[in-house]
Amino acid sequence: MAEEKKIGILVCDDDREIVDAIEIYLEQDGFTVYKAYNGEEAYRIIKKGGIDLAILDVMMPKLDGIHLTMKIREISSIPIIILSAKSQDSDKILGLNVGADDYIPKPFNPLELVARVKSNLRRYRELGNLKEAPQDGHIYQAGGLSINDDTKEVRVEGEPVKLTPIEYQILLLLVQNKGRVYSIEQIYENIWNEDAVGAENTVAVHIRHIREKIEINPREPRYVKVVWGVGYKVDAE
């Protein structure tokens, strides 16, 4: 990704050390970081403009993350990632409902945070451009994942990933049929063209391998998701 203009990211947390750490990671990836230590401060910065993405803590003095998000949404549609020590589902849902784009529980893996930031920026940019890369017969895309069937090249967030032929075929099958859930048996029959007898583990293991390669956090996959007791799928965005 060749960027002419530096991307500005607002990081707001009442814990200065966390803000500083995030700043280090983001600057390493070439982002410009704006720091704020409470909600009002953050809101002021955003109002000034030049912010492409905001990372907000939920529990902050003066203005908490949820209300801040609501206020930001009144003036801007930039991606907002909520950071919270509250990892309960209800918090997550509340955050996403009021307009946040992503939710990362504390304590978080810094690399995951960076990956989420990139992912959210890409999605925002694509939406903003209102143009996805043409979905022709040979290039398939699902979020930050793109497969070029001509070159047999797989990229995640632009980064090439090396897959074995079987893994490639499985991923291709799922990406080609985004949103559809394939059971282990179906995947096996599709890829190996034979009855799946006693080969169930093989598919599950391949899926796992794929995830290890393309997901930032395989425990919480973004691309190849498990539908427990049914099969696997790649979400259609």
Add this chain to the structure above:
Amino acid sequence: MKKGISKRTAAFLAVLQHLAAAGLAFLLVLLFAGQTVILPSARGNVSYDLYESDRSRAYEDSLLFNNILGNNIATVARFVAIRSQIETAGSYDGEKQVDVTAYVNRGTTLPGDYITGIYSVANLLKWAQNGFDYETRVMSPEQSSRFLSDSTIYTRIINNAVSGGMNSYLNAQIEGNTETRVASPYEINQEEGMTGLEEYAFFNEPEIESGSEEHSVLVNRYRTVDGYNIEDIVSNWNDYQALCSNVVEAAQDMNNNYEEYQSLREYYQEDSSCLRYYIVRSIGGRKEVYTNVTSLANEPNAEKIQNYFKDLTRHLYLCPYDLSYETDSLIKEETIRAIFKQYSYAYPDQIRIFIGVDLDAQVTDDFLAGRDSSAHYLPSLSLMHLMIGLFAAGYLFLLVLRILFAGRSYGWKIDRMPTELILLLWLILLGAAGLGFYRLVIYNYDLLGQQSTYLQAGCAAAGSIVIDCVLCLGLLTLIRKGKASRLWADSWIRRIGLAIRASFLFTVQHTNLAVATWLPYLTLVVANLAAVYLLQLPGVIGAFIVDLIVGSLVYHIRMRRREIVEGIERIRDGERGYQIDVTHLHGENRRLALSVNQIGEGIEKAVNTSMQDERLKTDLITNVSHDIKTPLTSIINYVDLLKREDIDNPKAQDYIRILDEKSQRLKHLTEDLVEASKISSGNIELSLTRLNYVEFIHQTIGEFYEKFEEKGLTPVFKPTEEPVFIMADPHYLWRVFENLFGNAAKYAMENTRIYMDLIPEEADHEGIRTVAFSMRNVSKNELNVSPQELTERFIRGDKARTGEGSGLGLSIAQSLTRAQDGEMSITIDGDIFKVTLWFAIDEGQ
């Protein structure tokens, strides 16, 4: 009192006491045996008493001597009476004539005319010895009259010369004092003055007996001295039978007397007895002398005879005719008269009796044996009394001693028995021992006889030991009980009394219950009985109707009670808020139901409170976790940043690595903690969906493939043949499996296999089938914990709590399983760790 005695001493005392009892019994038997002597006399052994007063007298003046004399006089009186029947001139006379009818009636009076036969003594004796034969003959009246004589021969006593009664046997014995007369039947009839009616009967008799009749005929072995057969004397069958029976009776009597005569004659011979007798009687001028003094047999001088007897040790003389009696013995006149009166048929008034005893005779008889016995026993009597006294005193002393010492130890088994039982057993044993003693010692007294007095005394001694043992056993047991104050405590009477008292108290205290239960019941019973008894059928019908009503009432109450029971069961099964409807309940049932409702409310309240507490706890944990997470975020981030710095110092790198690991662990811990408390407080929302269990497990295995591979673990899964569907929340089920698999990955021994099965189970009683998933692995560490502990929070296979996990995994898994209506169990068998999950199979669709 002393502090008890040793067992040895106690046993010694017991033995001493039993010995004293034995000695006492021994002496007592000797004493009693010594008070009687059994002497062989003319008619077998005779028992005589020994008298203490005799000790001061000479033997010939003793009571014993006079008792012996009296018995001998009685025997002699009989002996001489027999002699008079059998002898003539002092010796046996077989030719002596016996008037059988007079003989048979010798004790009474003969009729004026009587039918008799005169037989010789010898013939009668022989006849009796040979036996009497009868023939049964059938005779027509003609044959009868031919067989019997035409007329009856009657005998009549001419002169009643002998004093002592008309027509007596003595008169019949006088020669020539009888005359005979032959009379025809008619004559007899007239003479006897029969009434008309009897006449009629008599004359009609031949007509009645017109047919032949059976008659018992005595075979005439001997004839009378006149040469008659019996049938020659009588003219009718009645007289014939009477005479026959007289002949038989006379012969048998005579024979018995003859046998007695022989033995007595032997016994009372002059050279074998101390007794001397001389009896002379006069019958019709005939003088008969009976004596065992040879020298006096033909002595005519009465003076000389009298002197002979006066010279003997003791003598007596009786002459009823002169009313004279003299003696130097203690025998009284009326005694001797009474003796001789028994044989008045032999002793007329004209009789003189001399009887004497010569103790200097060189013979062996009862007189001399009696003298020996009294000489033998009497002198030792006082010594015996003294010894008996000593033994008795010793026995009593020892008994009292043992009683005093008894009961120092209460604890023998026998002492625990109920008092009445001990008493009963004691009495039974005593009775048995006493009976045995009686049979052995007292009952056999005569059989053992004089010579066995010591044997008898020995038996008594042995027997008394047994009795004494039994006596002491029971007595001492009771005394021990008494001393331990258990006599009353252990008694049945007390227990029964207590039971009665308790039931009485219960009745008093629970008058309502007792009255409510028993009064109606008894009233009903009495009413039923009264109705049936008094009113018969209507009463039965009425009682039946009343009983039916009462029965339905009872049934109704029982039904209501059932509702209460059901309510209790519902509360028990978790329906805590359930309230029993009390609107239609009354009395006891209503009270019961209200109480149950209150209990239910109490439980509900308690459960709510505890749930609230649990929620508070969860909130607390969650909040604390949040507060930990924020600084932890910084720690993790800066450790990561540190890692990125170029630090050459290997030590520093190592420290950073440790920081990294521990901060990651802390992160897991806080996450697990929050989750565990959330789940255990029921603070999660489930969305149950139908999912393919087999597929799910395959996926899980796939997810964990790398983790297993790292440790060299090989999962071996044996699925069901058909897909199995269950209702579960996919996310939380995954959390369950994640924990279980993660647990296996962490704690299974490296390079082993992990076995997994999925097995559908049989339908239970509600028709629900479950499927069991089980997973077994070999533990890396020793499993020294119980399965329960493993599912308790913060407990892990390795108690030291090192390593990666939080220790909450199994607890979380179990809680989540239960939240999804499943069940999880853990079994540990050595190093084999096995976890099993059960879920209901969803058969739908």
